[in-house]
Amino acid sequence: MDVLQLGSYTFSSRLILGTGKFSNATIMLQAVRASGAQLVTVALRRFNREQAEDDLFGPLSAIEGITLMPNTSGASTAAEAIRAAHIARELSGSPFIKVEIHPNPQHLMPDPIETYEASRILAKEGFLVMPYITADPVLAKRLEEVGCVSVMPLGSAIGSGQGVATAAMIDIIIRESGIPVIVDAGLRSPSEAAHAMEMGCGAVLVNSAVAAAGNPPEMAEAFAEAVAAGRKAFKAGLMQKSGSAIATSPLTAFLGANG
């Protein structure tokens, strides 16, 4: 069976859903169900133990068949992310942690140095670490070396909807990686998700594109179908791209002339 392997966990769905940005918890839960996602990320800063109505964790944890992956969005240093990871594990019981460290809250670009440091320590402590990174092939290998269970390079800036603008770098990361590569951030349309899967990504993570859609549950379903189609295409093996037509009188025909 074709499954996404993350540490000792396996998932048949290759669509991971983000949970911020929805207009209410009901719509968010409908979208999660419609997406068929088995892995869902939620920011620790949106856990609210004092006010159920404002809490994202409670309603998500009630859905069967979902593994929660808390994230450290809001942390700006490795130390903060590590503190957050410990609290998140205690509250959620999940071994997964999405390390998300963006020191600049304006553009939300991940800090490679802090992310590396936090991931190294958390992986050593036994967390299943999924770091959100810029599409940097060297950083991806460094994170694999320290025991991360996947790497999550950005397709483009969070919430930008610019698609897989980093495709050339992600292509290198996929070719070189021994762990699943998950495109996270920037996807706007299901076709972009399909494209990422055709490239060989292990999964994609989508939030804004679903939450900001006119009908989030329907869009979640569309993404699920696109991800499945993209994966199937990758497994089937895409035909080679050719930059030009094949000449009828090949330039190298002379090579055969004298054996």
Next chain:
Amino acid sequence: MRPLPDWLTDNRDTASLAAMLAPDSSSSLEALAAESKAITLRRFGRTMTLYAPLYLSNYCSSGCAYCGFASDRKTPRHRLEPDDIRRELAAMKKLGISDILLLTGERTAAADFNYLQRSVEIAAQEMQRVSVEAFPMSVNEYHELAGCGCTGITIYQETYNRERYEALHRWGPKKDFIDRLETPARALEGGIKSVGLGVLLGLSDPVEDALNLYRHLRHLGRTYWRAGMSVSFPRMRPQTGGYEPPFPVDDRLLARMIFAFRIALPDTELVLSTRESAAYRDGMTGLGITRMSIESRTTVGGYDDPENKEKGQFEIFDDRTAKEFCLALRKKNIEPVFKNWEPAYNGPSDGNASTVHPEKAEPCH
């Protein structure tokens, strides 16, 4: 007199904002609204972060001509003591509030740095996120405040027109225009994670002020690349003292400013307080504003004692309860978010701290 900083005349990237704000601008308000709405939805989703102000003290040493708490007003003065603060916080928590802005006047003996620091410590034990709008401080003081759980500083320049600024601030420490201008930088230097800037709309030419505010934000963003930033759009409201704003800003110009800032700064938090009417705030929901105050009181305290009839710093316009306000947000398909921060991220921003110090003591227990 100290000269103006170079960045105040930096025109590197002001052209498009200036074009959107110009009184004879060719961009229609409707087109700006549509673009601003689309950017907000992509970047912030269908959410609105909520906070509430708590006035700790109305003692003040400054003579701001437009302020209900200026030192020459005959307003009764008091401050909240630690137990009062705890009672107010408990009342605020009952309303669901977990993100709080603590306010004081200019520095006085009755409400000095030690008093503010103690108040922040108390608030940080109860609330998820604590910001401060008080007097300008030193880099060291900001560092200490960050260590006690203060993550944000709000400090309005009021106006960037130096001549008008000096005329309006009749006496007191706030009279120093350049010192005020340098305050947000000192806060960030001290490790405060985010700064909230704004001009008090009505005091001076609003378009000129908006452009200078933008220059200030860009300057801070380039200098302190980790800085979180937010922009508020406070319009003058009737207040004790009866000051009449010489440059009133109408609803359409305020809307134009909000849309133009959203387009020019797609990732920046834009704030609209209860100074504005319920209808205006509801209308702006989803169009560019991402953070709003709720249940505001502008008296010292006021949450624990709803019968308090004292006059506040200015009149609240949108006096709906949190419940009513959230209902209105939900009607617009926007989720009210009370907690959007995690105290695990508190503490001074340490710059290039790539090493982890697990042995480092937790601040202020």
